[in-house]
Amino acid sequence: QVQVVQSGAEVQKPGASVIISCKTSASTFTFYYIQWVRQAPGQGLEWMGMVNPETGTTTYAQKFQGRVTVTTDTSTSTVYMHLSSLRSDDTAVYYCSQGGILPGMAAPGDFDHWGQGTLVTVSS
Amino acid sequence: ETVLTQSPATLSLSPGETATLSCRASQSVLSHLAWYQQRPGQAPRLLIYDASLRATGIPPRFSGSGSGTDFTLTISRLEPEDFALYFCQRRGGWPPSPWTFGQGTRVEVK
Numbered sequence: 762q763v764q765v766v767q768s769g770a771e772v773q774k775p776g777a778s779v780i781i782s783c784k785t786s787a788s789t790f791t792f793y794y795i796q797w798v799r800q801a802p803g804q805g806l807e808w809m810g811m812v813n814p815e816t817g818t819t820t821y822a823q824k825f826q827g828r829v830t831v832t833t834d835t836s837t838s839t840v841y842m843h844l845s846s847l848r849s850d851d852t853a854v855y856y857c858s859q860g861g862i863l864p865g866m867a868a869p870g871d872f873d874h875w876g877q878g879t880l881v882t883v884s885s
Numbered sequence: 886e887t888v889l890t891q892s893p894a895t896l897s898l899s900p901g902e903t904a905t906l907s908c909r910a911s912q913s914v915l916s917h918l919a920w921y922q923q924r925p926g927q928a929p930r931l932l933i934y935d936a937s938l939r940a941t942g943i944p945p946r947f948s949g950s951g952s953g954t955d956f957t958l959t960i961s962r963l964e965p966e967d968f969a970l971y972f973c974q975r976r977g978g979w980p981p982s983p984w985t986f987g988q989g990t991r992v993e994v995k
Binding site: 794796798805806807808810811813818820821822823856858860861862864869870871873875876877878 | 886921923928929930931934935938939940941970972974976977979981982983984985986987988989
């Protein structure tokens, strides 16, 4: 059973930073991308960025360039998302998901597993 | 970045009817497009990947079509559990590009 487990809810003040962790299965860690997606209350899905866990290469949405950093710890099959300079409109549920085959890998293309979501509340 | 525009924003239908959802890309994404379903309080669930391939466990009443810039998700014979939010996402391709989402289509009970 594939599991993607995220860290717990956070309450942060404006201007602070938050780090959310996303732990996946070791057996699949270097086969698929890990993406970060957020959803503000009552809103749609907003793509933030992703990482190739095999190489550590990251791709970010223009909107978040300079404010988001995604890193990996291959020893624990964990990915971290660091978002800085928090504002009230960063209040959202943040999801990580594992899916999308890495280049050169032979693996099921419909592999897609999401974490449970992490609520980040930004409030003074 | 590729912008994905979904239409309509809301689709009001009755159970048993067919839903046709559209997703248009601002530039070609070839077949690198996925569709997700999201129910209230849940994470998104992958329905379709590579534009037309059904994910494991997804009923055949869900079908995807299209390539390049125009894509369609069709849900035949709507079941009560199909009334939900649907998102398209540019997913995959080389070199890696932002995997943007459309703004979503809500399928609601008429």
